[in-house]
Amino acid sequence: MSRIKNTFNRLKKKNETALIPYIMAGDPDLATTKTLILEMEKAGCDIIEIGAPFSDPLADGPTIQKAAIRSLKNHTSIADVLGLVADVRTTSKIPLILMTYYNLIFHYGEERFVNDAASAGLDGVILPDLPPEEATVLIPLAKKAGLDTIFLLAPTSTEDRIKLVCRVSQGFVYYVSLTGVTGARAGAVQSSIEESLKKIKAATDKPVAVGFGISTPAQAAQIAHWGADGVIVGSALVKVIEEHVGTPELLVRAVEFARTLKQGVLAGHGN
Amino acid sequence: MSMPDKKGHYGIYGGKFAPETLMPALAELEAAYLAAKKDKEFTAELEFYNREFIGRPTPLYFARRLTDHLGGAKIYLKREDLCHTGAHKINNSLAQVLLAKRMGKTRVVAETGAGQHGVATATAAAMFGLDCEVYMGTDDVARQSLNVFRMKLLGTVVRPVDLGSKTLKDAINEAMRDWITNVANTHYVLGTVFGPHPFPMMVRDFQSVIGREAKKQIMKFEGKLPDAMIACVGGGSNAMGLFYEFLEEPSVKMYGVEAGGLGIERGKHAARFAGGSLGVLQGSKTFILQDEDGQIELTHSVSAGLDYAAVGPEHAFYHDSGRIEYTYAVDEEAMEAFDLLSRLEGIIPALESAHAVAYCLKLAPTLGKDKVVVVNLSGRGDKDVMQVAKIKGVEL
Numbered sequence: 001m002s003r004i005k006n007t008f009n010r011l012k013k014k015n016e017t018a019l020i021p022y023i024m025a026g027d028p029d030l031a032t033t034k035t036l037i038l039e040m041e042k043a044g045c046d047i048i049e050i051g052a053p054f055s056d057p058l059a060d061g062p063t064i065q066k067a068a069i070r071s072l073k074n075h076t077s078i079a080d081v082l083g084l085v086a087d088v089r090t091t092s093k094i095p096l097i098l099m100t101y102y103n104l105i106f107h108y109g110e111e112r113f114v115n116d117a118a119s120a121g122l123d124g125v126i127l128p129d130l131p132p133e134e135a136t137v138l139i140p141l142a143k144k145a146g147l148d149t150i151f152l153l154a155p156t157s158t159e160d161r162i163k164l165v166c167r168v169s170q171g172f173v174y175y176v177s178l179t180g181v182t183g184a185r186a187g188a189v190q191s192s193i194e195e196s197l198k199k200i201k202a203a204t205d206k207p208v209a210v211g212f213g214i215s216t217p218a219q220a221a222q223i224a225h226w227g228a229d230g231v232i233v234g235s236a237l238v239k240v241i242e243e244h245v246g247t248p249e250l251l252v253r254a255v256e257f258a259r260t261l262k263q264g265v266l267a268g269h270g271n
Numbered sequence: 272m273s274m275p276d277k278k279g280h281y282g283i284y285g286g287k288f289a290p291e292t293l294m295p296a297l298a299e300l301e302a303a304y305l306a307a308k309k310d311k312e313f314t315a316e317l318e319f320y321n322r323e324f325i326g327r328p329t330p331l332y333f334a335r336r337l338t339d340h341l342g343g344a345k346i347y348l349k350r351e352d353l354c355h356t357g358a359h360k361i362n363n364s365l366a367q368v369l370l371a372k373r374m375g376k377t378r379v380v381a382e383t384g385a386g387q388h389g390v391a392t393a394t395a396a397a398m399f400g401l402d403c404e405v406y407m408g409t410d411d412v413a414r415q416s417l418n419v420f421r422m423k424l425l426g427t428v429v430r431p432v433d434l435g436s437k438t439l440k441d442a443i444n445e446a447m448r449d450w451i452t453n454v455a456n457t458h459y460v461l462g463t464v465f466g467p468h469p470f471p472m473m474v475r476d477f478q479s480v481i482g483r484e485a486k487k488q489i490m491k492f493e494g495k496l497p498d499a500m501i502a503c504v505g506g507g508s509n510a511m512g513l514f515y516e517f518l519e520e521p522s523v524k525m526y527g528v529e530a531g532g533l534g535i536e537r538g539k540h541a542a543r544f545a546g547g548s549l550g551v552l553q554g555s556k557t558f559i560l561q562d563e564d565g566q567i568e569l570t571h572s573v574s575a576g577l578d579y580a581a582v583g584p585e586h587a588f589y590h591d592s593g594r595i596e597y598t599y600a601v602d603e604e605a606m607e608a609f610d611l612l613s614r615l616e617g618i619i620p621a622l623e624s625a626h627a628v629a630y631c632l633k634l635a636p637t638l639g640k641d642k643v644v645v646v647n648l649s650g651r652g653d654k655d656v657m658q659v660a661k662i663k664g665v666e667l
Contacts, residue, residue, distance in 0.1 A: 055435060055566040056552065058444045059290045059451065065434065077564040102288060103551045107565030129288050129551070133278060154292040156454060161294060179292055180452040 003095040003123045004148050004171040007046055008207040008229055017224035017265040018046040020209055021258050022099065022234030024067035025050045026076030028245050030084050036241075039255045041094045044262040049126070049232060052081045052100035059128040061183030063235040066242060078108045082120040089121035097124040097150065097171075102134075110138050114145040124148035124171045132168045139168060148172075153200060155179050155192065166204035172230060175200060176212045177223070184215035184236040194226040201227065217264025224268030231265050233258075274585065279468020282591065284584035288554050289467040293447075296454045301469040303374045308476070313373065320365055321480065324398065325355045327362075329481075331488035331645070336615040337631075344498065344638035346631060348618070348648045349485050349513060356391045358621060358650030359481060359509045364391035364460055366477040368399050371458035378402040378453065381460040382446040384411055384439035384505065385576035385623060386418025387650055388462030393427035395460075403427040406445040408438040411575045414658050436569045439505075439579045443553050463506025464583035467554030471583055478512025485645055486516050493643050499524040499634060502647035503626040504597065505541070505576050507583035509649035518594060527586060528630045530572030531599035537562075541570040542599040543582040544590055550581075557584045573602040573662070574622035576650075600629035608632055609652065609659065621650030622658075 011018050021040055025033050037048050053068035053076055060068070078100070085096050098117070105113050105127065117125065125147060130138070132151055142149045148171030153162060156179060166173055177193050178185070193210060200208050209230030210223045220231045240257045244250035275281050289297060307313040321327040330353065334346045351359035364381070371379055379401050383389030389405040396403035405422055409431045412419055422429050435441040443466075450459040464471040464478075489497055500517065502510035504527040517523045532540035540546060543558040550559040552567060559581040560568040572578040589595040600608070608628035613619045620628055624647070631646045638644065652659075660667050 056440065056444055058447045058553065061448070072566065075564065103559075103561070103567075104565045106549075106551050106556075107561065128290050129554070131287065131289065131291060131294050134286050134288055152291040154290070156292050156295045158295050161291070165291070176292060179454055181448045 002146065002148055002171060003093065004047065007095050008172065011046060015269060017228060017269045018209065018230035019044065019220070019258070019262040019265050020047045020049055020230050020232040021045050021237050021261070022049040022051060022232060023241065024064065024071050024238060025052055025081045025084055026071035026074050027067045027238070027241060028070055029074060030076065030080060032250065034084055034087055035251060036254055037088050037094070038092055039251060040258045041092055043255050043259040045258050047095040047097060047230065049097045049099050049234070050081060050084070052076065052078055052098060052104060054101040054104055057101060059181055061181040061235060063184065063239050063242065064182050067238045070245070078104050078113065082116050082122065085122045086120040095123045096121070097126060098122055099126040102127045102130040111141055114141045114147050117147050118145040122147060124150050126150045126174060128152060132164055150174050152176050155196060162200060162203050166200065166206065169206060172207040172209050173200060173204060175208055175210045177210050178213045180212065182212055182235050184239060185213040189214065189219045189222055193223065197226050197228060217260045220261050220264035221268030224265040233261050274588070275468060275472055279472065281585045281588040284557050284587040285468060285471060286556050287467040288551050288556065290451060292451045292454065293467070297467055297469065304370060304469055304473050307370055307373060317366055317369060320369070321362070325361050325365065326353065327480065328484040329353050331485055331492065333492070334616050337612065340615055341632065341635040343636040343640065344642035344644045345640070346635055347489065347497070347643065347645045349481060349645060351481060351509060351647060351649045352618070352620065352624070352651035356387070356394050357653060358387040358391065359478060359512060360388040360391035360462060361394065362480055362512065363462065363474050363477040363508060364388065365395040367458065367460045368392065368395035368401060371460070372399050372401060374458065376401070376456055376458040378457045379460050380404050380406065380446050380449045380457055381462060382439065382442035383407050383462065384442065384578060385574065385621070386411065386415040386422070386654060387576060389429070390418050390421050390425070392460045393422040393425035396427065397425045404430055404449065406430045406432050406442040406449070408436065408441050409433045410437040411439065415575055415654060417657060418654050438570070438575065440567065447553065463508040464511045464585060465506040465553065465555055465581065471555065471585055474508050475511045475515055475585065478508050479515040481509065481512040481647065482514060482516030485513060489643065489645065495643070496520055496523050497645045498522070498638065498642040499526065500645045501526045501528060501627045501631050501634065503528045503577060503623050503649060504582060504586060505530070505579050505623060507586045509647050511583060511585060513647045514595060525595040526630055526634065527595050527597045528626045529597060529599040530574055530577035530626060531601035532571040534601060538569045539571050540599070541572045541578050541580070543580070544597040545599055552581045555581070555584045557587045558582050558590070573605060574626065576621070576623040577626060598630055600626040604629040606662065618648065619652035620648055621652050622655045624649045
């Protein structure tokens with residue numbers, strides 16, 4: 001059984017929602033990313049999503065775009081990110097998911113990627129610009145290597161697409177909570193998420209994690225309360241990193257923020 | 272041969288590499304487009320506006336002095352520069368805005384490089400009464416300030432994009448992000464034969480009026496098909512528009528001219544077939560300029576409309592098949608052609624189109640006087656006058 005599946009199973013038994021933080025690899029450097037991953041695990045995070053920077057991240061808002069630019073200053077590559085994963089794996093079993101854009105994987109070579117990813121100890125991959133229709137090469141290769149290919153659903157997804165994505169997505173189904181790009185949003189999360197979650201959960205037994213726009217413990221709590229199996233927080237966390245780049249506070253502040261988010265999902269699920 | 276296939280592939284190229292949020296919108300767009308294409312009311316309306324608003328058909332003009340000067344093949348210019356707004360871009364913008372209106376959209380967004388597609392979309396949006404926002408890289412805003420002001424006059428909001436290479440590629444990213452966010456009421460008027468399916472097909476179809484007219488016109492003037500055709504290739508919409516009608520005429524040679532910029536060195540040009548490799552960018556699998564990690568490289572061209580890291584997927588297909596030959600003209604050659612056409616023919620070409628003229632200057636003298644060459648003069652050069660003055664060191 002995959003580490004991702006294991007984690008969701010374990011949490012389900014405890015009636016707990018997974019907190020899945022996203023950070024950009026190499027922002028501001030790979031050593032910091034490694035420490036952040038290990039410290040966030042200690043702070044109660046369940047799965048870590050690691051971004052690999054791409055020059056043209058068209059599903060991302062300004063915060064993650066800027067993080068990619070910071071990381072690309074050091075030319076962080078897919079090989080570097082897989083090296084980071086292997087490094088983390090020497091001491092940690094926390095599930096690690098790579099989120100990036102398809103061209104980087106295509107350019108690296110899909111077969112070479114799934115093999116290198118599997119031996120590094122990566123658990124899954126999310127490519128927001130690769131819909132299932134275009135993943136007919138990657139899906140079987142990843143399956144063979146034991147790498148989960150996680151696909152996304154959005155508020156605009158039709159019934160047919162919900163069925164398709166629920167069928168092909170491995171590890172979990174990623175529900176994009178709003179029509180838009182990544183980025184923190186103030187205020188209450190959209191109430192339509194509850195309805196969408198019900199619809200997706202009716203179509204699959206796979207875990208469903210919700211991301212995009214979730215930026216506070218209260219928002220995370222609400223999503224957990226509506227029955228999500230996981231809550232993904234990216235831009236808000238990356239923003240904390242951005243605000244403390246170059247200061248010794250970066251680590252403490254980012255990890256503390258992750259801890260409050262986990263408390264949020266715990267409170268939400270307990271409601 | 273019918274391309275693309277149902278999934279939008281041209282051989283190994285093309286496809287629909289788009290975020291999930293847009294997948295339903297792309298399917299809806301494809302269905303709406305295919306239905307409109309069969310609807311006599313829509314095609315009649317489009318024909319009406321092509322004729323009465325754009326001013327089609329555009330002339331196919333015999334460039335006598337240029338022909339004499341070069342001493343070889345007879346040169347004809349397809350005068351897309353005479354379209355309303357000054358370039359072929361309006362053929363596609365008007366049709367897409369008409370389609371958007373039919374789909375019940377109230378707002379359109381577009382990207383622009385040289386500003387011609389932005390102006391064309393702003394124009395069509397004004398005429399049909401839709402809200403319009405145009406994304407434009409800050410580098411392009413600086414070198415095409417005239418077109419920026421034109422768009423504002425037309426009631427469009429111009430959004431400068433100060434990211435990445437600050438040119439066309441980054442404008443497309445931002446326009447896509449806008450579309451992802453506002454897809455419910457917004458249509459994205461993509462300006463070239465690029466992006467996720469159905470855009471490359473739809474834009475090609477809307478531009479193919481250029482080649483249909485040119486075929487009739489050359490048959491009338493010369494009683495035969497041209498021996499060669501030349502068009503510049505940024506994304507490749509004016510080239511596809513001219514060539515499409517002739518693809519199955521094996522006697523017609525076709526040349527696509529990319530921007531060689533300062534020469535084929537990393538970051539100094541936009542000649543994807545000369546310095547690029549297979550990749551996926553902004554929805555499409557095609558030839559792109561990328562580094563060893565797969566990051567998209569910076570590009571350079573004197574012409575904002577050709578300054579782009581990827582090329583339309585159908586072009587990539589015809590590159591491999593050999594049906595279309597791709598070459599490039601460097602900045603200096605394009606500038607020379609710009610000057611020469613202005614002086615010999617009284618036609619100031621867009622810097623983009625000057626790349627096609629530059630290759631004609633090389634090709635025509637190698638062909639006999641009985642041969643006929645058609646050059647797509649995709650746009651007029653008024654927008655480039657300020658920039659050319661600056662390059663020449665002339666203060667206006």
